[in-house]
Every structure is written in C-alpha cells, then in structure tokens.
Amino acid sequence: MSGPDSQHGFSWYDVLGVLPGASAEKIQRTYDAKMRLLRPELISGAPSNVVRAASRAQAILDTARRVLGDPVSRERYDQQMGFRRSGQGLARAADFPSDPGWGPSDFSYAGGRDVMELVGGLMALTDWLAPHPRPPGRVPVPDVRGLFHAVGLEVAGRLGIRVRAVRLTEHPMAVDGLIVDQSPLPPATIRRTRPLTVQVWHPPVRSAGRGR
Secondary structure, eight states, X not given: OOOTTTTTOOOHHHHHTOOTTOOHHHHHHHHHHHHHTTOHHHHTTOOHHHHHHHHHHHHHHHHHHHHHHSHHHHHHHHHHHTEEEETTEEEEXXXXXXXXXXXXXXXXXXXXXXXXXXXXXXXTHHHHHSOOOOOTTEEEOOOOTTSBHHHHHHHHHHTTOOEEEEEOOSSBOSSOOEEEXXXXXXXXXXXXXXXXXXXXXXXXXXXXXXXX
C-alpha cells in the first residue's frame, strides 16, 4: 500500500488502507469492513489492552470516515495534503505540507478524554514521518497501537523499521489483526537493525460463531 504521500506524512487514506483516488463507495466499504472487526461481541471478554486498542481504533476509523466521507471535507483535506484532482486522476502537488490535518479537534467527538488520550500519541506520526535531521541509524518509534497490523507495517516501513509481530490469539479469525501493544514505546528512538515488536490481537474463531 504505497500512496502518493509516502514521504511527507501519514494520511486518513492510509488509515483505511485505500488510495487517494478511491471512490466514496470503496471508502465506505473499507470502513465498514474494519469496523465489523471491532464489534462489541468480538471484543467482549478480551483483555483490557485489547479493549483500549479497539476504542482507539474506532476513534481513528470514525475520524477517517468523517473526513473522507463528506465530499467537501475530502476536497479540503486533499488540498491540504497537496493532492490535486485532474482528468487523469490524483497527482502530487509541487510542495507537500508536512501536516496532514491531525489535531485534537478531529478526535474530540469520538469518545471523550479517554479516547483523546489514547490517540494523542498517534497524532505525533505527522512529525515522525516528515523529513527531519536524525542521528545516523536511529529513527523515532511511532505509536502504532490501535492501528490494524497492515497499517502499522506501512507506518514502520516508511521509517525503515522492521516489525516483529507476536500473535496473541491462539485460534484467530483469518482477518487483519489489531496492534494492542508494542516495544519499545515512543518517544524512544530505535536503530534500524533492531525490530519493533508489536502484539497483534485477532478476534478468535469461536467469537465469530457467537456473533452470527
């Protein structure tokens, strides 16, 4: 999933796993598919770190859907990100702003103080993924908790960080997992030779049966 904003920031398109040229219908379908993996009956009985990560994921997905689901909001966001629409599709503008529009107001409606605290670290991805002088061989650790595994891999990959996944579910559903914890934690820096270890939770197969 390599998007046109891969050098200068992390976008709401990345959160949903779609390209900036995706149709409104595809954005909605992708949002619905990810939210189905966070249904209460699948989360019920899960450890507290899973519940926290699921709440965070819901807030992030809801905001992505709110920004990209409304044509006016999406057009404004695309302009802010440096995307321009033409007869040939999406193209990169000459200069990209480093701020993709992540801010406290984006999350204020989505769950109150607890959710805002949970997603606060994720907002720092904007700065982490923008070009900055850094000590040779070291990069800042992104906060990928609350992201789906595929999205977390994309974030880490852009920084040149290898990811080592630890699966938490013994009998998982064959779906993308949710990152619920990581080591090291931000604001640490990490050498590119050292992997970022993430704990990935999947809904168990038996829960899927109960949810039908």
